[in-house]
Amino acid sequence: MNYLQYGLGTVGEGFIDCATERNTPLPAAVVVKNPHKTRKYPVKTANDVVLTDFDGILETTDDADSAFVWTAEALQAGKFVVSANKKMISERFLEWFDTALGSSAPFLYEAACCAAIPVVRLLDQYYAHEPIDVLQGIFNGTTNFILTRMFEHNKDYARALEEARRLGFAESNPTLDVNGSDTAHKLSILAIHAMGLYLAPSQIVRYGIPTLSDYDVRVARERGKTIKLMAEARRISEDGVALSVLPTFVGRESPFFSVGEEFNAVGLTARCTGPAFWLGKGAGGRATGGALLADLRAVEAGYRYTYTKFRSGQAPKPDPQAVETIYLRFHTDEAPDFVHFIDEPLRRHEAEKTGYYVGKVTIQELRRCIDVVEHRPGYFIARW
Ligand SMILES: NC(=O)c1ccc[n+]([C@@H]2O[C@H](COP(=O)([O-])OP(=O)(O)OC[C@H]3O[C@@H](n4cnc5c(N)ncnc54)[C@H](OP(=O)(O)O)[C@@H]3O)[C@@H](O)[C@H]2O)c1
Numbered sequence: 294m295n296y297l298q299y300g301l302g303t304v305g306e307g308f309i310d311c312a313t314e315r316n317t318p319l320p321a322a323v324v325v326k327n328p329h330k331t332r333k334y335p336v337k338t339a340n341d342v343v344l345t346d347f348d349g350i351l352e353t354t355d356d357a358d359s360a361f362v363w364t365a366e367a368l369q370a371g372k373f374v375v376s377a378n379k380k381m382i383s384e385r386f387l388e389w390f391d392t393a394l395g396s397s398a399p400f401l402y403e404a405a406c407c408a409a410i411p412v413v414r415l416l417d418q419y420y421a422h423e424p425i426d427v428l429q430g431i432f433n434g435t436t437n438f439i440l441t442r443m444f445e446h447n448k449d450y451a452r453a454l455e456e457a458r459r460l461g462f463a464e465s466n467p468t469l470d471v472n473g474s475d476t477a478h479k480l481s482i483l484a485i486h487a488m489g490l491y492l493a494p495s496q497i498v499r500y501g502i503p504t505l506s507d508y509d510v511r512v513a514r515e516r517g518k519t520i521k522l523m524a525e526a527r528r529i530s531e532d533g534v535a536l537s538v539l540p541t542f543v544g545r546e547s548p549f550f551s552v553g554e555e556f557n558a559v560g561l562t563a564r565c566t567g568p569a570f571w572l573g574k575g576a577g578g579r580a581t582g583g584a585l586l587a588d589l590r591a592v593e594a595g596y597r598y599t600y601t602k603f604r605s606g607q608a609p610k611p612d613p614q615a616v617e618t619i620y621l622r623f624h625t626d627e628a629p630d631f632v633h634f635i636d637e638p639l640r641r642h643e644a645e646k647t648g649y650y651v652g653k654v655t656i657q658e659l660r661r662c663i664d665v666v667e668h669r670p671g672y673f674i675a676r677w
Pocket of ligand 1: 299300301302303304305324325326327328330339353354355356359377378379380404405406408575576577578581
């Protein structure tokens with residue numbers, strides 16, 4: 294295999310380490326942005342290479358725009374693409390999809406979703422003909438590490454984030470992780486394969502964990518629960534579905550309760566085979582590098598995704614009237630009269646100038662509510 298690798302950061306280096314150990318052919322060239330950094334492996338810049346010299350590309354950069362250009366060019370030229378770039382894959386799906394289907398070479402991206410869990414292939418192949426009613430999971434290792442530190446080690450959010458950075462589980466700018474965007478990218482990709490529905494990440498209702506406080510941790514603990522950042526695609530009716538990324542109160546009865554540290558987990562309920570659950574490392578050079586290696590070997594074996602459900606034209610549609618039960622914590626000086634619960638709020642407690650409601654809202658109303666409270670430290674929203 295004669296292929297070109299883009300990127301030699303955490304993932305790119307992890308891939309070459311794994312490929313070396315597993316006696317897999319190494320890339321013929323590695324292209325980076327800054328050729329002057331000290332590296333473990335020799336590098337080039339984009340100007341030093343031409344696509345026609347290679348059979349395909351292995352894309353491990355964090356540059357979604359360039360990755361899209363390289364991917365489109367490679368597929369059009371009949372060259373395979375293996376990528377970990379979930380931002381590019383999810384945000385620009387409609388732009389590359391037809392090219393990928395029409396290309397004589399495959400485009401594989403297992404490393405983009407929950408690294409060590411081979412969930413894209415499972416959904417695309419094993420569940421190709423079985424409806425999935427619920428797909429849910431913990432798709433982000435950084436936030437799961439932070440939440441584990443807050444719940445099991447009594448750290449506040451700032452100290453937990455600092456520890457995640459020190460141990461290499463959070464980037465210097467962790468915004469896309471902690472605000473739920475990274476999870477939304479993965480949910481967008483997995484919903485295509487699981488349900489045949491493409492919803493751009495920006496259309497998915499999303500709220501993150503930066504304003505999670507000791508108060509919320511106490512509320513959860515008093516109920517024997519923890520809080521996890523959960524992605525969920527739930528079928529509301531035969532043709533209606535709700536997609537969301539929300540901090541979620543999780544009880545001991547749930548298999549997600551004990552998913553700790555930087556681990557990811559995926560669960561689903563399928564119409565015939567029922568519930569299933571997978572656990573694995575969601576990030577890091579070796580876990581992601583190993584997934585890229587598996588995809589490269591799959592390319593050699595002639596494997597490609599089927600997109601059976603997406604191509605069937607029978608996908609469910611997002612239902613803005615789907616109902617969620619949410620927890621809304623607020624500062625009592627700023628009563629949250631901007632959220633209109635369907636029923637009377639189930640609960641309202643006030644203490645220490647802090648109170649919370651628990652009540653039912655539609656997805657549409659929840660999105661409006663999130664627009665108002667996002668980034669305001671006095672508030673926190675979670676699925677109850
Ligand atoms: N880290 C994880 O655990 C993980 C897990 C799953 C998926 N991913 C995805 O994998 C990708 C890489 O993540 P990472 O953590 O490895 O990032 P990283 O450590 O920041 O490395 C990014 C690499 O991309 C190179 N690069 C950026 N723009 C480029 C350009 N225009 N041309 C050539 N090279 C360019 C950088 O070059 P320089 O070295 O010269 O700066 C660097 O080597 C991202 O899309 C990420 O979302 C990461």
